[in-house]
Ligand SMILES: *[C@@H]1O[C@H](CO)[C@@H](O)[C@H](O)[C@H]1NC(C)=O
Ligand SMILES: *[C@@H]1O[C@H](CO)[C@@H](O)[C@H](O)[C@H]1NC(C)=O
């Protein structure tokens with residue numbers, strides 16, 4: 001199972017190597033995190049649709065601008081399409097994704113902002129209202145809604161809703177219940193995570209600068225692998241003003257996908273054969289551990305020590321770097337702490353399937 005997380009050449013199921021493999025994967029994660037401060041907040045990876053454009057010296061993206069057109073609507077999508085079923089194996093693996101973005105919505109009652117998963121050819125169907133999806137029947141949306149529209153069953157003018165192919169949300173959550181107001185003009189940070197093994201989508205929201213909340217604001221079960229099959233989709237952030245003067249801005253956006261190892265979600269065809277196979281596997285594993293005995297334990301402990309030292313170094317470098325960023329880019333949105341937190345979470349995510357197998 002380690003092969004999934006390490007280059008094929010490093011594949012080994014022998015215990016002492018496990019910590020080494022993990023160390024090397026941590027190192028590559030480290031490299032990723034620490035190189036982020038040198039990158040711009042937004043690369044050239046976006047397509048701007050409608051009224052969306054860079055503002056404030058390219059530090060932010062304004063999705064709507066009612067002073068230019070009314071109603072105003074704008075969408076940014078990642079250039080690179082993704083698939084929610086990985087195409088590179090015979091038994092197609094469902095793909096999980098994690099995204100987080102920081103945004104603000106001005107104090108008017110417009111439609112707010114939405115994270116969207118759309119068919120690849122969506123662009124030509126983009127319209128000026130309701131997040132631009134009125135002409136599209138196939139989409140997934142997480143809306144941050146600041147308007148009560150009774151036609152679509154909205155609960156209040158401050159809610160998060162999950163839309164599957166329709167603006168009538170399949171699930172909504174009251175943002176007032178966590179003490180936040182979407183259209184206060186204050187910067188907010190949201191995390192949307194889809195886990196393909198449990199088929200759950202989770203939405204979290206906090207004030208910008210606060211840590212990622214432990215409890216999601218909204219959880220819903222939806223099978224995106226089933227919904228999109230092997231089709232290419234694009235992901236985007238969209239906003240529309242309705243009849244209001246609302247402006248919505250986006251300051252940072254991270255998006256990443258990951259495959260899930262087959263064993264995490266596959267259903268055994270013959271449960272008895274599966275458990276037989278499993279107990280044999282366990283027995284073999286036990287023998288192996290006994291044989292390696294003391295030495296493997298020692299090596300493993302040494303690995304743990306090195307790991308701890310690395311984590312301390314990592315955290316130190318992190319704080320060094322983030323304060324440096326704040327100092328060297330004055331006048332820009334200071335947004336890197338969010339990026340770092342995201343990367344740290346990833347280190348944990350990479351680790352857990354290995355643990356689960358033990
Ligand atoms: C915009 O950003 C560039 C590069 O960071 C900087 O050189 C320039 O002075 C900034 N302009 C304004 C008006 O802030
Ligand atoms: C949303 O939450 C607030 C604060 O807890 C509460 O006063 C309000 O009635 C709730 N609204 C709905 C529609 O549940």
Ligand SMILES: *[C@@H]1O[C@H](CO)[C@@H](O)[C@H](O)[C@H]1NC(C)=O
Nearest residue numbers: 056059060249330331332333
């Ligand atoms: C634009 O940048 C300035 C600093 O240059 C900052 O004070 C202001 O809040 C930014 N505006 C937005 C909408 O982020």
